[in-house]
Amino acid sequence: MNAEGLFNVLAAYHALSEDFKKALKKELIPLSLPKNHLLLEAPRIASHAFFLEKGFAMSYSFFNGKKVTETFWRSGQIMVAFESFFEQTPSMGFIQLMRKSDVLCISYDSVQRMFELFPEAQRIYRGIMNRHYSQIHARIRDMQRLRASQRLEKLLVTFPNIEMIVSQDAIASYLGITAQSLARIKRKEE
Numbered sequence: 001m002n003a004e005g006l007f008n009v010l011a012a013y014h015a016l017s018e019d020f021k022k023a024l025k026k027e028l029i030p031l032s033l034p035k036n037h038l039l040l041e042a043p044r045i046a047s048h049a050f051f052l053e054k055g056f057a058m059s060y061s062f063f064n065g066k067k068v069t070e071t072f073w074r075s076g077q078i079m080v081a082f083e084s085f086f087e088q089t090p091s092m093g094f095i096q097l098m099r100k101s102d103v104l105c106i107s108y109d110s111v112q113r114m115f116e117l118f119p120e121a122q123r124i125y126r127g128i129m130n131r132h133y134s135q136i137h138a139r140i141r142d143m144q145r146l147r148a149s150q151r152l153e154k155l156l157v158t159f160p161n162i163e164m165i166v167s168q169d170a171i172a173s174y175l176g177i178t179a180q181s182l183a184r185i186k187r188k189e190e
Contacts, residue, residue: 003028005076006051006104013127020118027110031103039079039103040095046084048105052077055101056165060173061093069174072159072166079103082132098165148177149185 003025007016028051033039040046042061052073059071059081070093073079084091085108097103114121142151152175155162162171172182 003104005053006078009051009076009078010124013131014120014123017118017120020114020120023117024106024114027106027114028104029106031105033097033101033103035097035100037097037101038094039097040081040084040091040093042092042094043090045088046081046091047108049078049080049085049108049111050095050106051104052079053102053104055103056098057095057101058098058166058170059093059095060170067169067173069166069170072162072174074159078128082129143176148175148181149189151175152182152185 003021006028007021010016033055039048039050039057040059052075054075056075057073057079058069059079060067060069062068079095081091081093081095083089088108111121115125142154146154152171155171155175159165168182169179172179175182177185
């Protein structure tokens, strides 16, 4: 594993100096992990952020005893339980690898060190947080304005082959519908 994929993602937010790249590379821990591995389990505090070099993951929590899917990540994306990681508070959710995955992880302390040593780290952080906020806002808007069938279509475009990776229950939960409603939508489209 190398850090070039991560550097490319971070460079979309702000140019990376060679010194920053070298320092960051020293802090990254490469891991190859099996399918279904939990990177985070509630109510633990998220002590690491991750870059999903290769694989697929999802986050979920439980509400009234039901599993609620919150986020999906594919290769080339940064995975972090934002509130738990940056506020160092107990997580309400779980992050689970849905395929055998290669990840780069970095500890909370290492991220704080990068913030202190490199001004570009703060700019990158702000960019990542702004994108995260925008994605949450777009998801809320979709839930309010799009029919379930349109939300499914959008999900399948964003994550091709997701149906071969996660359960129909996970997809239905993410869309805010029941598994039965998802089955009906799929039957209508056939």
